Amino acid sequence: MSVQGVHALVRRTHEARVLRVLREHGALSRGQIATKVGLSRTTLSEITGDLLSRGAVVVVDTDAARRLGSGRPAELLTLDPSSGQFLGVDLGHTRVRIAVADAAHDIIAAGHAAYDADTERARQLEVAFALIDRVAARTGVSFRALQGVGVGVAGPRPAPPEIAVPFGARFGAPVIVDNNTRFAGLAEAITDGPDVHDVLYVRLSDGIGGGLVVGGRLVAGADGMAGEFGHVTAQPDGDPCRCGKRGCLETVASVPAVLAGCARRGLALASIEELEAALRHHNPIAAAVLDEAAAAVGRVVGAAALVLNPAQIVIGGRLPRSAPELVRRVDEILAGELCPIGGARPAIRAARLGDDDGALGAIAALFRQTPLLDGYPEPVR
């Protein structure tokens, strides 16, 4: 190989590394890129100058808003956003939600559609595919350069023919499939930044599930079923649960359980919105039922926290969004449960993400830039 040939090869290798970190991280400043690829600022400037002139990379913004100090704000570079799309799908019990991210990691489209609770999987997929087509038509998003599809589903990780194969056939892209609440936990854990390695996430919605990050890794469990907080016994003599047990956390602290608890005490509420209104008006029945739900969550999460010693506990889902006071009450119960480990009490917070959390986590599982996914299965084609 000639000297020129070697130089061109080295240059292409550097270029490929720059493109890879931008693909994985979205938008970065030149300084951040230089650190991540291990190149000098001078070499990097040559490479980014060339990429910018070819339109492969664009300047999206300065990070002025994030810089508190003085100095000239740094330009942020990203891949041409249209050069790649990532599709996240959350197939829940009663609805599907989707989100689409571009190569800059910005969410460029999202949507949702409902189906009945007993809809079979094939029909759920039809609804999902129709939703994706509709959102694409409405937003003008094309999937010409689709990089991957992440699909979260209610329940355990399904076999490939059920989800991965039909999505792969439809989109011709790699697919990763896992529990949707685990994906939601992943998305929440990422919002805590790279220094939080032990996170316990519980989602209180129509059902109750959870996600765990232990030692800096998302946990699936031996059979892909880790995080079943919903069926931990919270009240030994409690109501029958759909799982066959009695008094599962889901029979006390899910949205339907709280509404049923209110009805049993004479407060008929048709929806979570009506619960929200009742709590806003300090209805004592609603407050008491919510308090009981929070206490059950605190006991169940407290037991898990004694076993796992997390740094962070996150309470997510529809219930705490309508009843944010629940998180404070869970924290009080936790304090009592965790007194044996005194100083090691984890921080507790409400989830930051909304109903899109599962779809966003599925996209995060495609980006794979987080070390939380070390050792986790790769998307498959």
Next chain:
Amino acid sequence: MSVQGVHALVRRTHEARVLRVLREHGALSRGQIATKVGLSRTTLSEITGDLLSRGAVVVVDTDAARRLGSGRPAELLTLDPSSGQFLGVDLGHTRVRIAVADAAHDIIAAGHAAYDADTERARQLEVAFALIDRVAARTGVSFRALQGVGVGVAGPRPAPPEIAVPFGARFGAPVIVDNNTRFAGLAEAITDGPDVHDVLYVRLSDGIGGGLVVGGRLVAGADGMAGEFGHVTAQPDGDPCRCGKRGCLETVASVPAVLAGCARRGLALASIEELEAALRHHNPIAAAVLDEAAAAVGRVVGAAALVLNPAQIVIGGRLPRSAPELVRRVDEILAGELCPIGGARPAIRAARLGDDDGALGAIAALFRQTPLLDGYPEPVR
């Protein structure tokens, strides 16, 4: 460098790799060594022939006993056992146990000494050091080539000046310190072989603790306090616990709790040996109290298993050794707690190791040949 020089260097490099796998794995056949270092059988034979002739490596045994099929049994090679020692120490609440392994990973000495439950740390160390001297004198073991000291302690991982510094100063070797029950869990998990990546270990003795392997890694938790099964609430209106809570698992299923439970029902027992005898004679009070303890363990472990989805649950410690029927009863309760995850029910077994488990786990943490310790702190000098 001359061709001879290069050959000698390559040979030394191969030799170093062979010595390293023997140091990490104890005794191995030539075939196993060849696989692990990635050398051909011919090259390896030359190297082991040379090491054997120099006495650096010795033939310890054939693996005939482990080979069920036909064929000539393979010789096992190890480092000269006297070429290195590993010291494991388990500093419990009321006693210290030690074990010493040689370079072939055989336990060549062990011993224990008691102290009062309120003995302060400095005095515990004096007792431990005196015990180590006594065992060395009795067995003729020398620590001339001590490769490291592993120390398990009751409670959370202590700061270096408390344990690591005095042991390092005394022995001039690297020291690793962690919770003794976590080390016991590590030792038990290793006995399940390399394919079991999710293990939940609970030890029922004077106190109750646990150890977790999640996704193939030993778990310490954010503050080194993971595994606190003993203080999970098992009976909300139960007895006060030394931790300040009520009805902790330790107040129901530790050895002192079971003895106290028998006494409360009119059966005075002075020791675990007397409990063992009472159970052997089918004493109904002893059986009922044990049953209650097992049910509490099943509930607490069941909740943890719903959250973690382990492949294996191990029940260890003094109580199941004296009352092995406890494990079957825990399994029955588990079946009820885990019915929501049906097919994903973990295997449950009694611990294989005895009271030396903590010291053996501390030695395993020194060997570091297990991937369970990936990402775990290294011994420090």
